[in-house]
Amino acid sequence: MSASTIRSEAIACREAARVLARMSAAEKCALLLAMAAALEADATVILAANAEDMLDARGKGVAPAMLDRLRLDETRLAGIAAAVREVAALPDPVGIVTRRETRPNGLLVERVRVPLGVVAMIYEARPNVTADAAALCIKAGNGVILRGGSEALHSNTAIATALRRALVEAGVDGAALTLVTDLRRETMVEMLQLADIVDLAIPRGGEGLIRFVAEHARVPVIKHYKGVCHLYVDRAADIELALGLLVDGKTTRPSACNSLETLLVHAGIAAEFLPAAATELGARGVELRGCARTQDILPFVRAADPADYAAEYLDLVIAVRVVDDLDDAIAHIVEYGSDHTEVIATQDESAARRFIEALRSAVVMVNASSRFSDGGELGLGAEIGISTTRLHAYGPMGAEALTIERFVVRGVGQVRHSLSLGIGE
Numbered sequence: 001m002s003a004s005t006i007r008s009e010a011i012a013c014r015e016a017a018r019v020l021a022r023m024s025a026a027e028k029c030a031l032l033l034a035m036a037a038a039l040e041a042d043a044t045v046i047l048a049a050n051a052e053d054m055l056d057a058r059g060k061g062v063a064p065a066m067l068d069r070l071r072l073d074e075t076r077l078a079g080i081a082a083a084v085r086e087v088a089a090l091p092d093p094v095g096i097v098t099r100r101e102t103r104p105n106g107l108l109v110e111r112v113r114v115p116l117g118v119v120a121m122i123y124e125a126r127p128n129v130t131a132d133a134a135a136l137c138i139k140a141g142n143g144v145i146l147r148g149g150s151e152a153l154h155s156n157t158a159i160a161t162a163l164r165r166a167l168v169e170a171g172v173d174g175a176a177l178t179l180v181t182d183l184r185r186e187t188m189v190e191m192l193q194l195a196d197i198v199d200l201a202i203p204r205g206g207e208g209l210i211r212f213v214a215e216h217a218r219v220p221v222i223k224h225y226k227g228v229c230h231l232y233v234d235r236a237a238d239i240e241l242a243l244g245l246l247v248d249g250k251t252t253r254p255s256a257c258n259s260l261e262t263l264l265v266h267a268g269i270a271a272e273f274l275p276a277a278a279t280e281l282g283a284r285g286v287e288l289r290g291c292a293r294t295q296d297i298l299p300f301v302r303a304a305d306p307a308d309y310a311a312e313y314l315d316l317v318i319a320v321r322v323v324d325d326l327d328d329a330i331a332h333i334v335e336y337g338s339d340h341t342e343v344i345a346t347q348d349e350s351a352a353r354r355f356i357e358a359l360r361s362a363v364v365m366v367n368a369s370s371r372f373s374d375g376g377e378l379g380l381g382a383e384i385g386i387s388t389t390r391l392h393a394y395g396p397m398g399a400e401a402l403t404i405e406r407f408v409v410r411g412v413g414q415v416r417h418s419l420s421l422g423i424g425e
Contacts, residue, residue: 006190009178010145010197014118016176017143021115025092027170032088032135034166039081039131042162047072049154050127057125057151065255065314070125070152080131080159086381087135093400094141108410113403115141117199120191121384122147122213124205127155132382133202134163134177140402145198147180147188149205157181185212192217202397204385207312222397223389226312227257227340229370232329232355234346235268241367242273242345243280249343249370251284255314257386258341258373262309262319264329267293270322274298277320286316293322309336326351330358337361339388341373362388362395 020028039046050072057070072080099111119142121133130146137144148156160179168174180187192201195218203213207226214221231249233242249260265273274297278288288294289304301320308319309332323329333342341363344355352366363373363386373396375383380398387393393401 006180006182006187007194007197009175009180010118010191010194012173012175013143013145013178014197016173017115017118017141019172020138020143020176021094021141023141023172025094028092028139028141029088031166031170031172032084032138034170035131035135035138035163036081036084036088038162038166039077039084039159042158043074043077046077046155046158046162047074049158050152052154053125053127053152060151062125062151066125066151068253068255070127070155072127072155076128080128083128083376083382084131084135086376087139087399090139090381090399092139093403098405105414106412107414110408110410111405112408113400114406116402116404118143118145118197119384119402120145120147120198120201120219122188122201122203122205122209124149124209125151126204127152127159129204129384130156130159130179131163133384134160136382136384136397136399136402138176139399142199142402143176143178145178145180145191147183147191150183153181153183188213189216192219195219200402202385220391221389222385222387222391222393224257224385225340225388226338227259227386228261228310228312228336228338229258229341229343229373230262230264230329230333230337231260231343231345231370232264232323232326232333233266233269233273234326234329234344234348234351235266236348236351237266237269237273237345238347238367239269239273239276243276245343245345245367245369246277247280247284250281250286250318251316252371254316256371257312257314258370259314260318260343260370261311261313262321262332262336264321264323264332265294266326266329267322267324270294271297274320274322281318284316286318288318288320290320291322294320297322306336312338326354330355333359333361340386341365341370343368343370360390362386 096113101109123129164174198219201221203210288301289308290301304319339361342361343365375396383396
Protein backbone atom coordinates (compact mmCIF):
# COMPACT_ATOMS: atom_id res chain seq x y z
CA MET A 1 0.00 0.00 0.00
CA SER A 2 1.52 3.31 -1.04
CA ALA A 3 1.23 6.62 0.76
CA SER A 4 -1.29 7.75 -1.82
CA THR A 5 -3.36 4.60 -1.17
CA ILE A 6 -3.51 5.05 2.60
CA ARG A 7 -4.33 8.70 2.05
CA SER A 8 -7.16 7.88 -0.36
CA GLU A 9 -8.53 5.30 2.07
CA ALA A 10 -8.43 7.85 4.87
CA ILE A 11 -10.25 10.40 2.71
CA ALA A 12 -12.93 7.81 1.92
CA CYS A 13 -13.28 7.11 5.63
CA ARG A 14 -13.68 10.81 6.33
CA GLU A 15 -16.44 11.13 3.73
CA ALA A 16 -18.27 8.11 5.15
CA ALA A 17 -17.87 9.52 8.67
CA ARG A 18 -19.82 12.60 7.62
CA VAL A 19 -22.77 10.31 6.86
CA LEU A 20 -22.46 8.64 10.26
CA ALA A 21 -22.36 12.04 11.96
CA ARG A 22 -25.78 12.86 10.52
CA MET A 23 -27.42 9.59 11.56
CA SER A 24 -29.99 9.65 14.33
CA ALA A 25 -29.51 7.83 17.61
CA ALA A 26 -32.10 5.24 16.55
CA GLU A 27 -30.36 4.63 13.22
CA LYS A 28 -26.98 4.11 14.87
CA CYS A 29 -28.50 1.80 17.47
CA ALA A 30 -30.08 -0.35 14.75
CA LEU A 31 -26.77 -0.40 12.87
CA LEU A 32 -24.85 -1.58 15.93
CA LEU A 33 -27.39 -4.30 16.66
CA ALA A 34 -26.99 -5.50 13.07
CA MET A 35 -23.20 -5.52 13.53
CA ALA A 36 -23.52 -7.68 16.65
CA ALA A 37 -25.76 -10.09 14.76
CA ALA A 38 -23.23 -10.21 11.91
CA LEU A 39 -20.49 -11.26 14.35
CA GLU A 40 -22.64 -14.11 15.59
CA ALA A 41 -23.60 -15.14 12.07
CA ASP A 42 -19.92 -15.31 11.08
CA ALA A 43 -18.78 -17.04 14.29
CA THR A 44 -17.49 -20.15 12.52
CA VAL A 45 -15.46 -18.11 10.03
CA ILE A 46 -14.07 -15.81 12.74
CA LEU A 47 -13.03 -18.65 15.04
CA ALA A 48 -11.38 -20.51 12.15
CA ALA A 49 -9.43 -17.36 11.27
CA ASN A 50 -8.40 -16.98 14.89
CA ALA A 51 -7.23 -20.60 15.03
CA GLU A 52 -4.97 -19.84 12.06
CA ASP A 53 -3.56 -16.79 13.86
CA MET A 54 -2.97 -18.82 17.04
CA LEU A 55 -1.14 -21.53 15.11
CA ASP A 56 1.12 -18.97 13.44
CA ALA A 57 1.74 -17.14 16.72
CA ARG A 58 2.74 -20.31 18.58
CA GLY A 59 5.10 -21.17 15.76
CA LYS A 60 6.75 -17.78 16.14
CA GLY A 61 7.16 -18.21 19.90
CA VAL A 62 4.79 -15.40 20.82
CA ALA A 63 4.73 -14.76 24.59
CA PRO A 64 1.94 -16.36 26.66
CA ALA A 65 0.45 -12.99 27.64
CA MET A 66 0.02 -12.01 23.98
CA LEU A 67 -1.32 -15.46 23.11
CA ASP A 68 -3.99 -15.01 25.76
CA ARG A 69 -5.00 -11.66 24.30
CA LEU A 70 -5.07 -13.12 20.81
CA ARG A 71 -7.16 -16.19 21.59
CA LEU A 72 -10.86 -16.29 20.77
CA ASP A 73 -13.36 -18.99 21.62
CA GLU A 74 -17.14 -19.17 21.51
CA THR A 75 -17.46 -17.53 24.92
CA ARG A 76 -15.12 -14.66 24.13
CA LEU A 77 -16.73 -14.06 20.75
CA ALA A 78 -20.15 -14.03 22.36
CA GLY A 79 -18.79 -11.47 24.81
CA ILE A 80 -17.58 -9.28 21.94
CA ALA A 81 -21.03 -9.35 20.34
CA ALA A 82 -22.62 -8.61 23.72
CA ALA A 83 -20.31 -5.62 24.17
CA VAL A 84 -21.45 -4.22 20.80
CA ARG A 85 -25.06 -4.56 21.96
CA GLU A 86 -24.20 -2.80 25.23
CA VAL A 87 -22.73 0.08 23.26
CA ALA A 88 -25.90 0.19 21.14
CA ALA A 89 -28.00 0.50 24.30
CA LEU A 90 -26.00 3.39 25.73
CA PRO A 91 -27.27 6.98 25.52
CA ASP A 92 -26.10 8.66 22.32
CA PRO A 93 -23.42 11.24 23.22
CA VAL A 94 -23.81 13.21 19.99
CA GLY A 95 -25.88 16.37 20.34
CA ILE A 96 -25.89 16.40 24.13
CA VAL A 97 -25.88 19.94 25.51
CA THR A 98 -23.44 19.90 28.42
CA ARG A 99 -23.96 23.54 29.38
CA ARG A 100 -26.41 26.29 28.46
CA GLU A 101 -26.12 29.91 29.52
CA THR A 102 -27.74 33.18 28.50
CA ARG A 103 -25.23 36.01 28.51
CA PRO A 104 -26.12 39.54 29.70
CA ASN A 105 -26.35 40.68 26.07
CA GLY A 106 -28.99 38.02 25.35
CA LEU A 107 -26.76 35.52 23.53
CA LEU A 108 -27.69 31.90 24.24
CA VAL A 109 -24.41 29.98 24.56
CA GLU A 110 -24.46 26.18 24.48
CA ARG A 111 -21.72 23.58 24.63
CA VAL A 112 -22.72 20.65 22.45
CA ARG A 113 -21.03 17.27 21.91
CA VAL A 114 -20.12 16.47 18.31
CA PRO A 115 -18.13 13.63 16.69
CA LEU A 116 -14.35 13.88 16.42
CA GLY A 117 -14.36 12.81 12.75
CA VAL A 118 -11.85 10.06 11.90
CA VAL A 119 -10.17 7.97 14.61
CA ALA A 120 -7.12 5.83 13.83
CA MET A 121 -6.89 2.83 16.14
CA ILE A 122 -3.48 1.11 16.26
CA TYR A 123 -3.28 -2.08 18.30
CA GLU A 124 -1.53 -5.40 18.64
CA ALA A 125 -2.81 -8.94 19.17
CA ARG A 126 -6.27 -7.99 20.42
CA PRO A 127 -8.97 -8.99 17.91
CA ASN A 128 -11.71 -7.86 20.29
CA VAL A 129 -10.48 -4.28 19.76
CA THR A 130 -11.56 -4.49 16.12
CA ALA A 131 -15.20 -4.77 17.18
CA ASP A 132 -14.99 -2.61 20.31
CA ALA A 133 -13.31 0.29 18.52
CA ALA A 134 -15.66 0.10 15.56
CA ALA A 135 -18.76 0.04 17.76
CA LEU A 136 -17.66 2.95 19.94
CA CYS A 137 -16.55 5.10 17.02
CA ILE A 138 -19.80 4.52 15.14
CA LYS A 139 -21.85 5.20 18.28
CA ALA A 140 -20.10 8.56 18.47
CA GLY A 141 -20.62 9.26 14.75
CA ASN A 142 -16.97 8.77 13.77
CA GLY A 143 -15.24 6.88 11.02
CA VAL A 144 -12.51 4.50 12.18
CA ILE A 145 -9.28 3.30 10.60
CA LEU A 146 -8.16 0.05 12.21
CA ARG A 147 -4.53 -1.00 12.07
CA GLY A 148 -4.12 -4.24 14.02
CA GLY A 149 -1.03 -6.33 14.57
CA SER A 150 0.25 -8.99 12.20
CA GLU A 151 -0.43 -11.71 14.78
CA ALA A 152 -4.18 -11.10 14.50
CA LEU A 153 -4.48 -10.29 10.80
CA HIS A 154 -6.79 -13.21 9.92
CA SER A 155 -8.99 -12.62 12.99
CA ASN A 156 -9.23 -8.88 12.42
CA THR A 157 -10.04 -9.35 8.75
CA ALA A 158 -12.86 -11.81 9.51
CA ILE A 159 -14.33 -9.54 12.19
CA ALA A 160 -14.05 -6.42 10.05
CA THR A 161 -15.67 -8.22 7.10
CA ALA A 162 -18.71 -9.07 9.20
CA LEU A 163 -19.00 -5.55 10.57
CA ARG A 164 -18.59 -3.89 7.17
CA ARG A 165 -21.29 -6.10 5.73
CA ALA A 166 -23.73 -4.77 8.33
CA LEU A 167 -22.68 -1.21 7.47
CA VAL A 168 -23.24 -1.67 3.76
CA GLU A 169 -26.60 -3.38 4.30
CA ALA A 170 -27.64 -0.32 6.34
CA GLY A 171 -26.73 1.95 3.43
CA VAL A 172 -23.48 3.26 4.91
CA ASP A 173 -20.26 3.28 2.89
CA GLY A 174 -18.06 0.47 4.20
CA ALA A 175 -15.13 2.91 4.20
CA ALA A 176 -16.50 4.16 7.53
CA LEU A 177 -14.75 1.09 8.94
CA THR A 178 -11.40 0.79 7.19
CA LEU A 179 -9.07 -2.07 8.09
CA VAL A 180 -5.45 -1.49 7.08
CA THR A 181 -4.00 -4.75 5.77
CA ASP A 182 -0.62 -3.38 4.73
CA LEU A 183 1.15 -3.69 8.07
CA ARG A 184 4.50 -2.20 7.11
CA ARG A 185 5.66 0.44 9.55
CA GLU A 186 6.15 2.92 6.71
CA THR A 187 2.43 2.72 5.97
CA MET A 188 1.56 3.29 9.60
CA VAL A 189 3.87 6.32 9.71
CA GLU A 190 2.23 7.74 6.58
CA MET A 191 -1.18 7.35 8.21
CA LEU A 192 0.05 9.11 11.35
CA GLN A 193 1.17 12.06 9.20
CA LEU A 194 -2.36 12.71 7.84
CA ALA A 195 -3.10 15.61 10.15
CA ASP A 196 -5.53 17.10 7.65
CA ILE A 197 -7.68 13.94 7.62
CA VAL A 198 -7.20 11.91 10.80
CA ASP A 199 -8.45 13.67 13.93
CA LEU A 200 -7.10 11.36 16.64
CA ALA A 201 -4.80 8.34 16.93
CA ILE A 202 -5.16 5.85 19.78
CA PRO A 203 -2.39 3.26 20.12
CA ARG A 204 -3.19 0.25 22.29
CA GLY A 205 -0.56 -2.36 22.98
CA GLY A 206 2.98 -2.65 24.27
CA GLU A 207 5.00 0.32 25.44
CA GLY A 208 7.22 0.12 22.36
CA LEU A 209 4.27 0.49 19.98
CA ILE A 210 2.85 3.42 21.90
CA ARG A 211 6.15 5.26 22.00
CA PHE A 212 6.64 4.66 18.27
CA VAL A 213 3.22 6.13 17.49
CA ALA A 214 3.77 9.13 19.77
CA GLU A 215 7.17 9.87 18.23
CA HIS A 216 6.02 9.66 14.59
CA ALA A 217 2.53 11.15 14.72
CA ARG A 218 1.53 14.58 13.50
CA VAL A 219 -2.06 13.91 14.55
CA PRO A 220 -3.13 14.15 18.22
CA VAL A 221 -2.38 10.96 20.15
CA ILE A 222 -4.03 9.61 23.29
CA LYS A 223 -1.53 7.28 24.88
CA HIS A 224 -2.04 4.20 27.00
CA TYR A 225 1.35 3.35 28.44
CA LYS A 226 1.99 0.31 30.58
CA GLY A 227 -0.34 -0.56 33.44
CA VAL A 228 1.78 -0.75 36.59
CA CYS A 229 -1.18 -1.12 38.95
CA HIS A 230 -0.73 -1.10 42.73
CA LEU A 231 -2.62 -2.49 45.70
CA TYR A 232 -1.80 -0.77 48.99
CA VAL A 233 -2.90 -2.70 52.08
CA ASP A 234 -3.30 -0.13 54.81
CA ARG A 235 -2.84 -0.79 58.51
CA ALA A 236 -6.60 -0.42 58.87
CA ALA A 237 -7.38 -2.96 56.14
CA ASP A 238 -9.73 -5.92 56.55
CA ILE A 239 -7.37 -8.85 55.96
CA GLU A 240 -9.85 -11.10 54.17
CA LEU A 241 -11.09 -8.25 52.00
CA ALA A 242 -7.54 -7.30 51.04
CA LEU A 243 -6.66 -10.91 50.21
CA GLY A 244 -9.66 -11.09 47.92
CA LEU A 245 -8.59 -7.93 46.09
CA LEU A 246 -5.05 -9.26 45.75
CA VAL A 247 -6.01 -12.67 44.39
CA ASP A 248 -8.58 -11.26 41.95
CA GLY A 249 -6.35 -8.42 40.83
CA LYS A 250 -3.29 -10.59 40.18
CA THR A 251 -4.54 -14.00 39.11
CA THR A 252 -7.84 -13.79 37.22
CA ARG A 253 -6.22 -12.50 34.02
CA PRO A 254 -2.60 -11.53 34.57
CA SER A 255 -2.15 -10.52 30.92
CA ALA A 256 -4.65 -7.66 31.29
CA CYS A 257 -3.41 -4.11 31.74
CA ASN A 258 -5.61 -3.72 34.84
CA SER A 259 -4.01 -6.63 36.69
CA LEU A 260 -1.93 -5.89 39.78
CA GLU A 261 1.83 -5.68 39.37
CA THR A 262 2.90 -4.38 42.79
CA LEU A 263 1.70 -5.06 46.34
CA LEU A 264 2.47 -2.46 49.01
CA VAL A 265 1.82 -3.42 52.64
CA HIS A 266 1.85 -1.19 55.74
CA ALA A 267 4.58 -2.27 58.15
CA GLY A 268 2.07 -2.47 60.98
CA ILE A 269 0.10 -5.24 59.27
CA ALA A 270 2.81 -6.91 57.15
CA ALA A 271 3.65 -9.73 59.59
CA GLU A 272 0.01 -10.80 59.60
CA PHE A 273 -0.88 -10.13 55.98
CA LEU A 274 2.15 -11.27 53.99
CA PRO A 275 2.19 -14.97 55.05
CA ALA A 276 -1.50 -15.27 54.15
CA ALA A 277 -0.88 -13.45 50.86
CA ALA A 278 2.05 -15.73 50.01
CA THR A 279 -0.09 -18.81 50.67
CA GLU A 280 -2.96 -17.59 48.48
CA LEU A 281 -0.71 -16.42 45.64
CA GLY A 282 1.60 -19.43 45.84
CA ALA A 283 -1.35 -21.78 45.49
CA ARG A 284 -2.09 -20.06 42.18
CA GLY A 285 1.46 -20.17 40.85
CA VAL A 286 2.41 -16.55 41.47
CA GLU A 287 6.08 -15.67 41.95
CA LEU A 288 6.80 -12.98 44.57
CA ARG A 289 9.73 -10.57 44.39
CA GLY A 290 10.16 -8.55 47.56
CA CYS A 291 12.15 -5.93 49.42
CA ALA A 292 14.44 -6.78 52.35
CA ARG A 293 11.61 -6.24 54.86
CA THR A 294 9.42 -8.59 52.86
CA GLN A 295 12.21 -11.18 52.89
CA ASP A 296 12.48 -10.88 56.68
CA ILE A 297 8.89 -12.16 56.87
CA LEU A 298 9.03 -14.42 53.78
CA PRO A 299 12.65 -15.65 53.50
CA PHE A 300 11.92 -17.72 50.38
CA VAL A 301 10.95 -14.65 48.32
CA ARG A 302 13.33 -13.52 45.57
CA ALA A 303 14.88 -10.08 46.08
CA ALA A 304 13.26 -7.25 44.14
CA ASP A 305 15.21 -4.45 42.48
CA PRO A 306 14.00 -1.07 41.17
CA ALA A 307 13.28 -2.58 37.74
CA ASP A 308 10.81 -4.99 39.36
CA TYR A 309 8.81 -2.11 40.79
CA ALA A 310 8.64 -0.41 37.40
CA ALA A 311 7.71 -3.60 35.54
CA GLU A 312 4.46 -4.47 33.84
CA TYR A 313 4.83 -8.24 34.13
CA LEU A 314 1.55 -9.29 32.49
CA ASP A 315 2.28 -12.65 34.06
CA LEU A 316 2.01 -14.52 37.36
CA VAL A 317 4.69 -12.38 39.00
CA ILE A 318 4.20 -9.60 41.55
CA ALA A 319 6.59 -7.17 43.23
CA VAL A 320 6.11 -6.67 46.99
CA ARG A 321 7.27 -3.90 49.28
CA VAL A 322 6.67 -3.20 52.96
CA VAL A 323 6.14 0.55 53.49
CA ASP A 324 6.25 2.63 56.65
CA ASP A 325 2.87 4.27 56.20
CA LEU A 326 0.37 5.71 53.74
CA ASP A 327 2.69 8.55 52.69
CA ASP A 328 5.45 6.03 51.95
CA ALA A 329 3.04 4.04 49.77
CA ILE A 330 1.98 7.17 47.90
CA ALA A 331 5.61 8.15 47.33
CA HIS A 332 6.34 4.70 45.90
CA ILE A 333 3.39 4.90 43.49
CA VAL A 334 4.38 8.40 42.38
CA GLU A 335 7.92 7.15 41.62
CA TYR A 336 7.08 3.86 39.90
CA GLY A 337 3.46 4.11 38.77
CA SER A 338 2.16 4.60 35.24
CA ASP A 339 -0.99 6.65 36.04
CA HIS A 340 -3.21 3.67 35.26
CA THR A 341 -5.00 2.18 38.31
CA GLU A 342 -4.28 2.24 42.04
CA VAL A 343 -6.17 0.45 44.84
CA ILE A 344 -6.25 0.96 48.59
CA ALA A 345 -7.62 -1.60 51.03
CA THR A 346 -8.61 0.18 54.22
CA GLN A 347 -11.44 0.69 56.68
CA ASP A 348 -10.13 4.17 57.51
CA GLU A 349 -12.06 6.75 55.49
CA SER A 350 -9.49 9.46 56.11
CA ALA A 351 -6.75 7.20 54.70
CA ALA A 352 -8.91 6.45 51.66
CA ARG A 353 -9.55 10.15 51.10
CA ARG A 354 -5.84 10.98 51.41
CA PHE A 355 -4.98 8.20 48.91
CA ILE A 356 -7.51 9.53 46.39
CA GLU A 357 -6.44 13.15 46.76
CA ALA A 358 -2.69 12.48 46.60
CA LEU A 359 -2.65 10.39 43.43
CA ARG A 360 -3.39 11.56 39.89
CA SER A 361 -3.81 8.13 38.31
CA ALA A 362 -6.64 7.68 35.82
CA VAL A 363 -8.52 5.29 38.13
CA VAL A 364 -8.28 5.18 41.92
CA MET A 365 -10.21 2.53 43.85
CA VAL A 366 -11.11 1.99 47.48
CA ASN A 367 -11.76 -1.61 48.57
CA ALA A 368 -12.46 -2.77 45.01
CA SER A 369 -10.43 -4.93 42.60
CA SER A 370 -8.21 -3.29 40.01
CA ARG A 371 -9.88 -5.57 37.47
CA PHE A 372 -12.88 -3.23 37.49
CA SER A 373 -10.72 -0.63 35.71
CA ASP A 374 -12.43 -1.43 32.44
CA GLY A 375 -14.89 0.46 30.29
CA GLY A 376 -17.46 -2.31 30.31
CA GLU A 377 -17.31 -2.72 34.08
CA LEU A 378 -17.57 1.04 34.63
CA GLY A 379 -20.69 1.45 32.53
CA LEU A 380 -19.21 2.43 29.17
CA GLY A 381 -20.40 -0.71 27.38
CA ALA A 382 -16.91 -1.25 25.98
CA GLU A 383 -13.72 0.75 25.84
CA ILE A 384 -11.48 1.87 23.05
CA GLY A 385 -8.60 2.10 25.50
CA ILE A 386 -7.54 3.49 28.86
CA SER A 387 -6.05 6.93 28.48
CA THR A 388 -3.10 7.79 30.70
CA THR A 389 -2.70 11.05 28.80
CA ARG A 390 -4.28 14.06 30.51
CA LEU A 391 -6.16 15.46 27.54
CA HIS A 392 -9.91 15.62 26.95
CA ALA A 393 -10.22 11.97 28.05
CA TYR A 394 -8.53 10.26 31.01
CA GLY A 395 -9.07 6.69 32.10
CA PRO A 396 -11.29 4.15 30.30
CA MET A 397 -12.64 5.70 27.11
CA GLY A 398 -16.13 5.00 25.85
CA ALA A 399 -18.28 6.61 23.18
CA GLU A 400 -18.53 9.97 24.96
CA ALA A 401 -14.74 10.26 25.00
CA LEU A 402 -14.84 10.01 21.20
CA THR A 403 -16.77 13.27 20.98
CA ILE A 404 -15.71 16.82 21.73
CA GLU A 405 -17.55 19.89 22.95
CA ARG A 406 -18.07 22.82 20.66
CA PHE A 407 -19.86 26.13 21.21
CA VAL A 408 -23.22 26.81 19.57
CA VAL A 409 -24.28 30.44 19.95
CA ARG A 410 -27.79 31.75 19.18
CA GLY A 411 -28.57 35.43 18.92
CA VAL A 412 -31.07 37.93 17.57
CA GLY A 413 -28.66 40.19 15.73
CA GLN A 414 -26.24 41.10 18.53
CA VAL A 415 -22.97 42.69 17.43
CA ARG A 416 -19.97 43.13 19.67
CA HIS A 417 -19.17 46.67 18.58
CA SER A 418 -21.32 49.18 16.79
CA LEU A 419 -18.14 50.52 15.20
CA SER A 420 -17.87 47.26 13.23
CA LEU A 421 -20.63 48.62 10.98
CA GLY A 422 -19.31 52.14 10.96
CA ILE A 423 -22.20 53.31 13.12
CA GLY A 424 -21.68 56.44 15.17
CA GLU A 425 -18.63 57.67 13.32
